[in-house]
Amino acid sequence: MAFAWKAAGITYNRYLAVAAxxxxxxxxxxxxxxxxxxxxxxxxxxxxxxxxxxxxxxxADVNQADMAAHAGQSQ
Amino acid sequence: xxxxxxxxxxxxxxxxxxxxxxxGYADVAPDKLRxxxxxxxxxxxxxxxxxxxxxxxxSGEMGILAQHVPxxxxxxxxxxxVIEEAGGNKQFFLSGGFATVQPGSVLSINAVEGYPLEDFxxxxxxxxxxxxxxxxxGSGSEQDKAEANIELEVLESLQAALK
Numbered sequence: 091m092a093f094a095w096k097a098a099g100i101t102y103n104r105y106l107a108v109a110a111x112x113x114x115x116x117x118x119x120x121x122x123x124x125x126x127x128x129x130x131x132x133x134x135x136x137x138x139x140x141x142x143x144x145x146x147x148x149x150a151d152v153n154q155a156d157m158a159a160h161a162g163q164s165q
Numbered sequence: 166x167x168x169x170x171x172x173x174x175x176x177x178x179x180x181x182x183x184x185x186x187x188x189g190y191a192d193v194a195p196d197k198l199r200x201x202x203x204x205x206x207x208x209x210x211x212x213x214x215x216x217x218x219x220x221x222x223x224s225g226e227m228g229i230l231a232q233h234v235p236x237x238x239x240x241x242x243x244x245x246x247v248i249e250e251a252g253g254n255k256q257f258f259l260s261g262g263f264a265t266v267q268p269g270s271v272l273s274i275n276a277v278e279g280y281p282l283e284d285f286x287x288x289x290x291x292x293x294x295x296x297x298x299x300x301x302x303g304s305g306s307e308q309d310k311a312e313a314n315i316e317l318e319v320l321e322s323l324q325a326a327l328k
Contacts, residue, residue: 091223098311105315106261109242110277112316113260115293116323118286125278128206158308 099161104153198231200247202257202274209257209279210247218272219246220264221322231270238264242319244282244326245274256282258326260319287327294320 095105107129114125133149197214218229221243240262247255262276297320300313 095311095315098307100308100311100315104312106277108312108315109260109319112293112319113242113258113278113280113323116285116290116320117280118284118289121280121284122286122289154308158306161307 099157101153101157104157196231197250197270198229198233199269199271200274201272202245202247202276202279204276204279213249215247215249217248218274219244219248220274221245222264229264229266229272233266233270233272235268236266238266240264240274240276241322243322245276245279256326258282258285258323282327285323285327287324290320290324290327294324 093105096102100108111129114122114129117125131150134146135149135152136146137144197216198218199212200210200215200218201212202208202210216230220227220229220238221241222238223241224238227238240259242261243259245257245259247257249255257279258281259274259276260278262274264272264274266272293316297313297316301310301317303310305313
């Protein structure tokens with residue numbers, strides 16, 4: 091089963107996140123404000139090599155860059 | 166002496182508890198489906214006996230009843246309808262996830278977001294559709310367009326469900 095989003099390089103995880111974001115934005119306003127908070131992700135990470143902490147990067151940015159680089163490679 | 170032995174045996178027999186009924190495939194009432202429908206932040210159904218569940222799987226719309234063959238189905242963003250024992254019908258729009266039928270009429274549905282239809286606003290859906298169409302037809306990156314297409318797929322399913 092070839093999915094259009096997979097061919098464009100989007101991972102299943104990201105697909106779920108996009109679909110969930112859309113559903114949250116479609117709610118009536120009172121429920122929407124509560125739900126939107128669930129979609130916020132501000133995760134940062136740093137690679138450690140040889141005991142030294144590398145640069146602190148945002149997970150969302152790194153994922154996006156990786157997906158764009160891999161677009162079209164799968165399927 | 167003999168009567169003492171008989172008495173002792175009788176006492177032992179009475180004291181021995183009945184063995185607990187072994188749990189097998191038949192412990193769920195054979196004509197009911199045990200449903201668990203869970204989101205990461207909320208449990209909608211927790212091992213509740215229901216009659217039938219209709220799901221929108223990628224392989225097609227399916228109705229799951231008791232004694233369904235075990236299977237794993239990826240869900241499309243769409244409506245899940247639960248027909249409860251007391252005769253009520255509940256519908257939820259799920260953003261996507263998986264439905265797993267286990268042996269013994271156990272159905273587990275996991276989704277990221279799910280709400281009953283009355284929680285949605287048709288106007289918000291329409292606004293999002295026009296925005297997503299602009300991005301999908303525009304000149305952004307392939308990724309933005311692919312994401313806009315995902316959004317359109319979900320929104321069209323939601324719009325159809327809300328009618």
